[in-house]
Amino acid sequence: xxxxxxxxxxxxxxxxxxxxxxxxxxxxxxxxxxxxxxxxxxxxxxxxxxxxxxxxxxxxxxxxxxxxxxxxxxxxxxxxxxxxxxxxxxxxxxxxxxxxxxxxxxxxxxxxxxxxxxxxxxxxxxxxxxxxxxxxxxxxxxxxxxxxxxxxxxxxxxxxxxxxxxxxxxxxxxxxxxxxxxxxxxxxxxxxxxxxxxxxxxxxxxxxxxxxxxxxxxxxxxxxxxxxxxxxxxxxxxxxxxxxxxxxxxxxxxxxxxxxxxxxxxxxxxxxxxxxxxxxxxxxxxxxxxxxxxxxxxxxxxxxxxxxxxxxxxxxxxxxxxxxxxxxxxxxxxxxxxxxxxxxxxxxxxxxxxxxxxxxxxxxxxxxxxxxxxxxxxxxxxxxxxxxxxxxxxxxxxxxxxxxxxxxxxxxxxxxxxxxxxxxxxxxxxxxxx
Numbered sequence: 001x002x003x004x005x006x007x008x009x010x011x012x013x014x015x016x017x018x019x020x021x022x023x024x025x026x027x028x029x030x031x032x033x034x035x036x037x038x039x040x041x042x043x044x045x046x047x048x049x050x051x052x053x054x055x056x057x058x059x060x061x062x063x064x065x066x067x068x069x070x071x072x073x074x075x076x077x078x079x080x081x082x083x084x085x086x087x088x089x090x091x092x093x094x095x096x097x098x099x100x101x102x103x104x105x106x107x108x109x110x111x112x113x114x115x116x117x118x119x120x121x122x123x124x125x126x127x128x129x130x131x132x133x134x135x136x137x138x139x140x141x142x143x144x145x146x147x148x149x150x151x152x153x154x155x156x157x158x159x160x161x162x163x164x165x166x167x168x169x170x171x172x173x174x175x176x177x178x179x180x181x182x183x184x185x186x187x188x189x190x191x192x193x194x195x196x197x198x199x200x201x202x203x204x205x206x207x208x209x210x211x212x213x214x215x216x217x218x219x220x221x222x223x224x225x226x227x228x229x230x231x232x233x234x235x236x237x238x239x240x241x242x243x244x245x246x247x248x249x250x251x252x253x254x255x256x257x258x259x260x261x262x263x264x265x266x267x268x269x270x271x272x273x274x275x276x277x278x279x280x281x282x283x284x285x286x287x288x289x290x291x292x293x294x295x296x297x298x299x300x301x302x303x304x305x306x307x308x309x310x311x312x313x314x315x316x317x318x319x320x321x322x323x324x325x326x327x328x329x330x331x332x333x334x335x336x337x338x339x340x341x342x343x344x345x346x347x348x349x350x351x352x353x354x355x356x357x358x359x360x361x362x363x364x365x366x367x368x369x370x371x372x373x374x375x376x377x378x379x380x381x382x383x384x385x386x387x388x389x390x391x392x393x394x395x396x397x398x399x400x401x402x403x404x405x406x407x408x409x410x411x412x413x414x415x416x417x418x419x420x421x422x423x424x425x426x427x428x429x430x431x432x433x434x
Contacts, residue, residue, distance in 0.1 A: 013084065016111060026117035033118075034126040037252035041127050041135055047244025048138035052079055052145055054237025058296070059149045061230025062289075062341050066424025067153045068226050069432050074148040074160060078141045081161060082168055086137045087112055093173035094136065095121070098183035103174050109133070122182055124251035135248060136176070143172050143200045149341030150208030151215050151414075154421055157429040159412040166404045167207060171397055175199045179389075190371065191389040192362055192382070194260065195249040197304025197355040198393045205348015206397035208339060214405045215414060217338040219421050226434075228288050235292040239268055242299045246306040259366060260306040263314035264299060267306075270318025271298020278326050293346060297325045300350035305358040308370055313361035321353045352390055359386030 056075035060068045082090070089106040096108030109115070112133065119129040144164040151160075176199050178184040179191060186198070193199060225231070246264040250257035275294025276286040284290075301321030302314055309317065328345035339345070359382045362374040375383040408414055420428035427433055 013088065016088065020111035020113065022111050022113040022115065024114060024116065026114060026119040029118050029120075031118040032120070032125045033128065034252065037126040037254075038128070038131065040253035040257065041124075041131050041248060041251065044244035044248025045131070045135045045138060047241045048135065048142070048248065049079070049241070051138070051238055051241035051245060052076070052142050054234045054241055055142060055145055056234070057230045058234025058238060058292070059152065059341055061227040061232075061234060062149070062225050063152050064220075064224055064424070065226040065434055066426055068230075068426065068434055070157065070425035070429050071148065071152050073157070073430065074152075074155075075145040077161065078145040078164060081164060082141045082144070083137060085165060085168060086133075086140055090140060090168060090173060091133045091136065093169065094140070094176040095133070095181055096177075098177065098181055101181075101183055101185035101188060102178060104177050104181065123180075126252055132251070139176070139196060139200055139245075140168060140172055143196075143204050144168060144207075146200070146204035146343060146347055147207045147211060149343040150339045151211045152340040153425060154215055154218050154416055155414055155425075156412065156416050157425070159408055159414045162411055163404060163408040163414070166408060167401065170404060171203055171207065171400050172199070175203050175393065175396070186389055186392075189389070190382070190385050192308055192358050192370065192386065193304045193355070193389075194307040194358075195246045195303045197351045197358070198389055201300050201303060201347045201351030202355065202390070202393050203397040205344045205346075205351055206394055207401035208343035208348060209337070210398050210401035210405060212337050212339040212344070214402065214409075215338075217336065218340070219418050223340075225289070231292050232288055235295055238296060239299065242268070242303075246299075246303060250307060256307050256367060262311050263306050263309060264302050266311050267302035267314040267318035267321075268295045268298040270315045271295055271301070271322040274298075274319045274322035275326055278323055293342075294322045294326075297321050297346050297350045300347055301354035301357070304351070304354045305361065308358055308362040308367050310361070310363065310366055313357075313376075316361070317354060317357045320357065321350050324353050325349050352394070355386050355390050356383070359383035 052075050056072040060072035063071045089110055092106045092109040093104045096104030115130040121129055121132040124132050144167050178186040179193050179199050242264055243261050247257040247261040272291050272295035275290050279290050280286055298318035301317050325345050328349045329342050332345055360375045362370045364370040372382045373379050
């Protein structure tokens with residue numbers, strides 16, 4: 001029966017495509033579409049998508065050679081699983097009519113209905129609603145993929161698929177709705193998250209910590225990166241795609257997109273150089289791995305702040321986040337926590353640092369949507385709101401992920417056998433090898 005069940009789901013989806021063709025055409029509102037904005041958002045959507053293969057290279061190069069294919073596939077499979085889920089009801093959970101400011105009504109955009117004609121999203125009126133949905137899909141894809149670095153080299157692939165579906169439904173979608181929907185509970189509080197500090201990085205980081213604790217340590221203590229060159233390629237793809245991630249969150253080819261692109265560039269560079277200089281300060285050699293990790297940490301930290309802070313403050317965010325994450329990585333290595341690729345210290349902590357520093361450096365002259373300037377400019381309100389969002393998101397993401405891990409483990413054991421782990425996941429889970 002286990003062999004038949006997954007394909008039965010495919011047959012159900014096939015049936016839904018005949019029952020719900022979604023060909024309704026919206027003629028009620030005059031179009032405000034702007035071709036320049038549409039062109040930029042088409043490009044941004046493609047840029048964000050390339051981040052997931054970039055992440056596959058980034059993570060794949062860090063694991064042992066016998067687990068490279070499995071680790072990379074864990075990222076790539078998100079592209080196919082989450083896209084199908086998003087098209088059926090995932091987008092509606094995140095951006096449908098609000099239910100208590102916590103989750104969207106799954107029927108609002110079920111099977112992508114109401115996407116044709118002049119339909120648009122409230123916060124992005126110059127682009128078609130379908131383009132907005134496809135852009136947000138790419139965030140939904142990469143978020144569970146980020147978690148995979150925490151349990152790399154020891155998770156059963158079939159169980160992982162169950163977990164990523166549950167995570168997308170019960171963790172990502174509520175956070176996306178609460179933060180980015182105008183009626184979301186965090187949005188109404190005035191929380192600033194330009195491109196995903198809470199929704200993407202903190203949720204993935206806390207889920208990563210929960211996963212590392214739940215699956216416990218690997219049986220093999222040695223950890224030899226298979227291809228540092230893969231890590232460098234992955235970093236380049238991530239940095240390139242991040243321009244769509246952050247600058248695309250302006251939802252148009254406008255001055256805010258330029259600001260987000262500039263702050264993303266400078267924060268990443270500051271993070272990369274700070275990481276290796278901090279390593280040198282502590283008596284270590286400047287490494288390719290350290291440079292790449294630092295650059296990504298800078299990108300993580302600037303994500304919530306990208307469209308709210310100036311370039312000088314983006315440099316500060318990159319520098320501070322790199323030092324803090326470096327110290328947390330060092331702390332993690334002294335514990336029994338086996339977060340294989342340090343997802344929590346880099347993405348979780350980086351996201352938290354970025355959220356707090358948004359509350360420090362945000363300024364209304366950068367973005368008119370900032371109603372109260374940050375702590376640096378003498379105001380405490382925004383900083384306290386950001387701190388509240390940080391605490392609430394952390395509790396929800398961590399304990400929610402623990403519950404989902406337990407549910408998944410009850411359905412299908414999460415951990416591979418000791419024998420399969422020794423052989424390697426490439427062979428034991430997929431029958432393939434480098």
